[in-house]
Amino acid sequence: MVDLNTISPKNGRNYYIALGLEGSANKLGIGIVKHPIKSQLSSGDNSHQCDAQILSNIRDTYITPPGEGFLPRDTARHHRNWCVRLIKKALKEAGFNDPSNDIDVICFTKGPGMGAPLHSVAIIARTCSLLWDIPLVGVNHCIGHIEMGREITKAENPVVLYVSGGNTQVIAYSENRYRIFGETLDVAIGNCLDRFARTLKIPNHPSPGYNIEQLALKCQNKDKLIELPYTVKGMDLSMSGILAYIDSLAKDLFRGNKQNKLLFDKKTGKQKVTIEDLCYSLQENLFAMLIEITERAMAHVNSSTVLIVGGVGCNVRLQEMMAVMCHDRANGKVFATDDRFCIDNGAMIAQAGLLQFRMGDIVKDLKETIVTQKFRTDEVFVSWREK
Amino acid sequence: MSQEIIDIVQNYLTPNIPITLVSQGAEAVVFTTHVHPYLPQDSNKTGETKYIIKYRPHKKYRHPVIDQQLTKKRTLGESRLLAKLYQIDGLKVPKLIACDQYNGCIWLEFLGSQLPDNNGFSNLKHFLWWNKADPYNNVVKESLLKVGQQIGILHWNDYVHGDLTSSNIVMVQDKLGVNVWNPHLIDFGLGGVSNMVEDKGVDLYVLERAIISTHSAFSDQYVEWIMQGFSQVYEQHGATGEKKLKELLKRFHEVRMRGRKRTMIG
Amino acid sequence: MSSPYAVYSSPQIPQKTFEVDPQNPRYQTTNGKTTGPSDYVLNAGQIDRDKPSDPKMDPSNSEVPTYLSKLRMELTGVQDDINEFLTKQMEVAKNKRVKVDTPKQKAKELNEFGEEEIEEDEAY
Numbered sequence: 135m136v137d138l139n140t141i142s143p144k145n146g147r148n149y150y151i152a153l154g155l156e157g158s159a160n161k162l163g164i165g166i167v168k169h170p171i172k173s174q175l176s177s178g179d180n181s182h183q184c185d186a187q188i189l190s191n192i193r194d195t196y197i198t199p200p201g202e203g204f205l206p207r208d209t210a211r212h213h214r215n216w217c218v219r220l221i222k223k224a225l226k227e228a229g230f231n232d233p234s235n236d237i238d239v240i241c242f243t244k245g246p247g248m249g250a251p252l253h254s255v256a257i258i259a260r261t262c263s264l265l266w267d268i269p270l271v272g273v274n275h276c277i278g279h280i281e282m283g284r285e286i287t288k289a290e291n292p293v294v295l296y297v298s299g300g301n302t303q304v305i306a307y308s309e310n311r312y313r314i315f316g317e318t319l320d321v322a323i324g325n326c327l328d329r330f331a332r333t334l335k336i337p338n339h340p341s342p343g344y345n346i347e348q349l350a351l352k353c354q355n356k357d358k359l360i361e362l363p364y365t366v367k368g369m370d371l372s373m374s375g376i377l378a379y380i381d382s383l384a385k386d387l388f389r390g391n392k393q394n395k396l397l398f399d400k401k402t403g404k405q406k407v408t409i410e411d412l413c414y415s416l417q418e419n420l421f422a423m424l425i426e427i428t429e430r431a432m433a434h435v436n437s438s439t440v441l442i443v444g445g446v447g448c449n450v451r452l453q454e455m456m457a458v459m460c461h462d463r464a465n466g467k468v469f470a471t472d473d474r475f476c477i478d479n480g481a482m483i484a485q486a487g488l489l490q491f492r493m494g495d496i497v498k499d500l501k502e503t504i505v506t507q508k509f510r511t512d513e514v515f516v517s518w519r520e521k
Numbered sequence: 522m523s524q525e526i527i528d529i530v531q532n533y534l535t536p537n538i539p540i541t542l543v544s545q546g547a548e549a550v551v552f553t554t555h556v557h558p559y560l561p562q563d564s565n566k567t568g569e570t571k572y573i574i575k576y577r578p579h580k581k582y583r584h585p586v587i588d589q590q591l592t593k594k595r596t597l598g599e600s601r602l603l604a605k606l607y608q609i610d611g612l613k614v615p616k617l618i619a620c621d622q623y624n625g626c627i628w629l630e631f632l633g634s635q636l637p638d639n640n641g642f643s644n645l646k647h648f649l650w651w652n653k654a655d656p657y658n659n660v661v662k663e664s665l666l667k668v669g670q671q672i673g674i675l676h677w678n679d680y681v682h683g684d685l686t687s688s689n690i691v692m693v694q695d696k697l698g699v700n701v702w703n704p705h706l707i708d709f710g711l712g713g714v715s716n717m718v719e720d721k722g723v724d725l726y727v728l729e730r731a732i733i734s735t736h737s738a739f740s741d742q743y744v745e746w747i748m749q750g751f752s753q754v755y756e757q758h759g760a761t762g763e764k765k766l767k768e769l770l771k772r773f774h775e776v777r778m779r780g781r782k783r784t785m786i787g
Numbered sequence: 788m789s790s791p792y793a794v795y796s797s798p799q800i801p802q803k804t805f806e807v808d809p810q811n812p813r814y815q816t817t818n819g820k821t822t823g824p825s826d827y828v829l830n831a832g833q834i835d836r837d838k839p840s841d842p843k844m845d846p847s848n849s850e851v852p853t854y855l856s857k858l859r860m861e862l863t864g865v866q867d868d869i870n871e872f873l874t875k876q877m878e879v880a881k882n883k884r885v886k887v888d889t890p891k892q893k894a895k896e897l898n899e900f901g902e903e904e905i906e907e908d909e910a911y
Contacts, residue, residue: 199832208824212837219840306734313734319723319779359586368684368711368727422583430547434688434735458582462526463545 136520138175138184138492143238150238151189152491153224153262154484157213157255158247158275159299160204164217164224165191165480166237169488179291179520181489182284189228191474191481192220201335203328210250217258224480234266239496241487244272245509246300252505260503270497271487275478276301276511279443280312281489282482287469289441295428295456296511298444298478299324302424303511304369304431310516315431316369323420324446326373330416333381334409341477346413347449353414360396360407360415364423369430371423380416384409421452425459438466447476489518526550526578533624540574544642546688548595548710549577558619558628570631572618577625577710595710597622602680602709603629612674613693613705632705633691643694645704646687649736649743656739660700662746664692668704669750672728675706676769677754677762681720683711685728687735722772725751729777790861793869805868807861814864817842817856821870822863839863 143150149170156163166189174180196212198204230236242259245252263270280294294305294312302323304316321329324343331342336349362379365372386394387407397407428440440460442453453470460466475482490496495517497503527542530552534540540552552574577592600620606612618628633643641647645668652661668690675682682689689708695701715721728747733740755766790807807814817839824835842856852860 196837198828202828202831202833205825205827208828208833208837211822211824215837215839308734309737311737313737314730315734319776357585359584361586361590364587364591366711367723368686369731370723370727418584418587422587425582426547430684433545433547434686434731455582459580462578462581 135177136179136181136493136518137177138181138489138518139171139173141492141494143171145235150488150492151230151236152484152488153221153233153237153240153268154273154278154480154482154487155217155221155240155242155255155259156275156278156478156480156483157217157251158243158245159251159478160196160209160212161193161478162196162213162216162220162255163191163193163478163480163483164220165482165484166224166228166230167481167484167488169492181281181518182288182290184285184485184489186285186485186488188481190224191479192224192227193477193479194220195340197339200337201332202338203332206248206250209248210254213251213254213258217255221258221262233262234268237266237268239271239487239491240266240268241271241273241483241491242503243275243278243483243505244503245506246275247505247507249505249507252507256503256505260500269491270503271490271495272497272503272505273483273487273490274509274511274514275483276303276305277312277514277516278482278486280305280441280511281486282475282479283441283443283469283471285485286471286475287441289439289469291437292439292441292469293428293432293435293437294441294443295424295447296444297323297424297442297446297452299328299446301444302371302373304427305511306431306435306437307516307519308435309521310519311512311514312516313512314510315434316371316427319367319370319372320374321377323373323424324444326377326420327416327446329377330380330384330413333384334413341445343446343449346417347451349410349413350417350451353410354408355411356414358411359418360411362415362419364419366423366426369427369434371427373420373423376416376419380412383407384412387412417449417451421449421455424452425455428456429459429463432463432466438464439469440466441469443471443476445477447471448473493517526576529578530574530576530626533626534574543573546708548580549575549708551575553631573615573629573631575627575629579625592625593622596620596625596627598713599709600627602712602714606675606680606706606709609674609678611670612678613671613703614709615705615707632693632707634694643692643702644688645690645692646735648692648702649687649739657742660702664702664704665743665746666750666753667702669747669752670754671704671706671750672724672747673751673754676721676724676751677758677765679714679716681713681715681724682706682709683713683724684708685724686731718769718772719776721769722776725769725773726776791858791865793865795869795872803872805865805872807865811864813867814861817859817863819863819867821867821874 149168152167154165154167168187168189169184172185175184194216196204196209225233240259240263242256243252259270276296279296291307296303296305300322302318303314305312305314327343327346331346336342336345363375365375383397387397392398392403397405399406432438432440440456442456446452447470453468456468460468531540538554538556540554543551543553553571554574555571557572577596580588600617603614603617606614607616615632616630618630620627636643636647636651640651648664652658672685689706691705691707692702693705695703729744732743736743752766755762792807793805795803824833842852842860845851845853
């Protein structure tokens with residue numbers, strides 16, 4: 135039986151405070167989360183209703199010039215040089231001035247992600263832990279997304295679609311693990327969109343995916359779709375072929391390659407397709423594939439609700455398509471969060487870490503805080519949920 | 522289940538063909554009926570013979586162009602594939618009766634039954650759950666060996682399924698009252714012809730993952746039995762078979778490692 | 788008040804200590820030589836908005852930095868020392884690897900086998 139109330143909060147308080155540090159990719163996030171002690175959490179599967187309060191949730195994104203991706207070294211430098219300022223700001227926003235008394239646990243991202251940025255944030259976590267004498271908890275980034283999504287939306291046991299720059303997974307819970315039912319066989323959806331944005335040389339601010347979404351909205355030719363490969367393989371999917379193909383179309387468009395009959399009229403040589411059309415078709419095609427594999431997983435586990443998490447989960451068109459699918463299927467429901475929680479942030483690490491902490495799972499030796507670039511969602515034993 | 526979809530199908534089939542909803546899969550809705558599409562009515566006087574009507578509804582979430590292409594391609598593709606697969610010696614798939622690709626409808630022979638004690642329809646998933654109390658009993662072992670053999674025959678003939686899960690394998694009881702089960706492969710919407718080891722490797726990987734996620738506690742042994750049955754088929758074909766099997770298993774492991782070792786950022 | 792230092796050791800180099808020289812300007816700045824943005828992004832037109840903050844001066848004496856600021860500056864210098872040293876070591880290792888190609892030296896290299904190579908990925 136799951137009892138989330140066995141560990142007492144610091145100083146006899148009736149609530150827990152967790153500081154969450156996230157920096158697995160190009161976002162540095164610092165969040166502070168408060169859990170009141172609730173008698174309902176002494177038993178049953180209630181970890182999605184902790185009444186969590188977000189006392190602060192600050193993020194700073196490392197942005198590169200148009201056409202460029204982010205390198206580990208410069209991203210790590212960004213995190214190193216901003217972390218102290220951000221932590222101070224977060225503490226101030228939460229109204230804390232004595233961290234060693236105010237905070238019960240420090241949670242940091244142990245993986246998966248890019249080595250150098252992960253490592254720099256782990257150092258910050260260790261330093262704060264030693265400085266203030268506060269226990270540490272290492273958190274799986276994907277679990278952070280899932281638990282934050284469940285807490286915010288109150289979705290009890292949804293099929294989870296996790297879509298971000300490095301991940302594309304369809305996940306469902308069973309027997310103390312978040313199990314992966316389907317995933318990409320090559321590149322992640324966010325990476326696919328980011329790389330296409332680089333080919334188009336559109337700005338990386340606020341995010342490449344957001345800018346593609348805005349361009350797609352401006353498409354004037356919505357009934358005519360550019361045919362792209364549709365590569366669903368069971369509950370898995372593949373996107374590298376689609377990316378290579380649409381990249382080549384964009385390059386032909388820029389070069390003005392009149393030989394390409396798909397883009398230019400055979401007789402007049404007039405341009406038939408715009409960048410906006412390409413963005414629209416790419417989104418429609420990729421998202422249709424995502425919805426299809428999600429629906430397959432739902433059919434397989436007999437579920438009628440979906441939770442979308444991860445950076446690409448902010449995309450309004452994706453949420454819309456998912457809602458239509460869920461409605462047609464057993465009048466189901468889709469749960470999604472906005473950019474505060476969808477995009478990598480510190481609060482989600484604090485939320486998942488605090489659940490771990492309340493189950494007594496803390497770092498006992500600093501050796502355990504070594505970060506790992508490869509850390510699969512189903513490796514984590516989910517002690518805070520019922521079998 | 523959305524009543525709208527049932528109404529569309531009932532309207533298309535007319536009231537002369539009464540239907541009962543069986544299940545709503547991800548991409549198709551499955552009904553049963555006692556009416557054969559073209560044989561005279563009195564050929565099924567007793568009403569004992571059932572037929573499957575598999576309907577691929579219009580998916581409102583996706584762009585109409587993608588939707589029409591997929592529905593037509595998959596309905597037609599599945600029908601053609603089933604017609605060919607049905608002729609392969611030893612392979613067990615449902616018999617195709619009729620196909621209307623423009624309306625996304627296929628008529629098939631009905632397979633399977635209800636498992637005893639309310640354990641649901643006899644697909645492999647329910648069959649394994651039904652045996653949960655004694656998960657490694659001989660009937661389970663024999664059945665999974667046969668599952669492996671079916672996939673082996675499929676791959677040996679250069680076909681792939683594209684969506685192998687324990688829901689897409691139907692267990693058909695050999696004789697009423699006898700605890701012997703013959704697995705049949707169904708749902709070939711993503712299937713096709715392929716002689717590529719990659720496609721076959723992915724097929725096996727997809728099945729392995731489905732078994733792990735749905736039958737976690739017993740998956741190691743289950744997958745082992747399936748692979749044992751699978752290998753038997755290839756081994757029957759002498760040196761060529763052994764060589765192909767080795768190649769295929771190697772790729773299967775590669776696909777698996779690719780999945781597990783992928784760096785996952787953000 | 789003591790300054791930070793670091794010690795490196797390997798099978799070839801039993802002990803190398805990195806120490807702060809308080810007079811050297813290298814240890815009197817928060818902008819390190821090796822801890823800036825990479826040339827690659829600068830060439831791509833990156834504007835550096837991730838600089839470390841300047842040291843804070845003691846409120847009572849504007850000539851003297853605060854304790855933590857002094858520590859930050861000294862660490863920046865030591866970090867530069869370590870980075871430059873490790874980069875050099877990587878060059879040495881790389882040159883050794885190239886030499887392996889000439890057959891004459893192959894035997895000699897084999898005798899020296901077991902020397903560690905520093906992979907860039909593992910530097911952090």
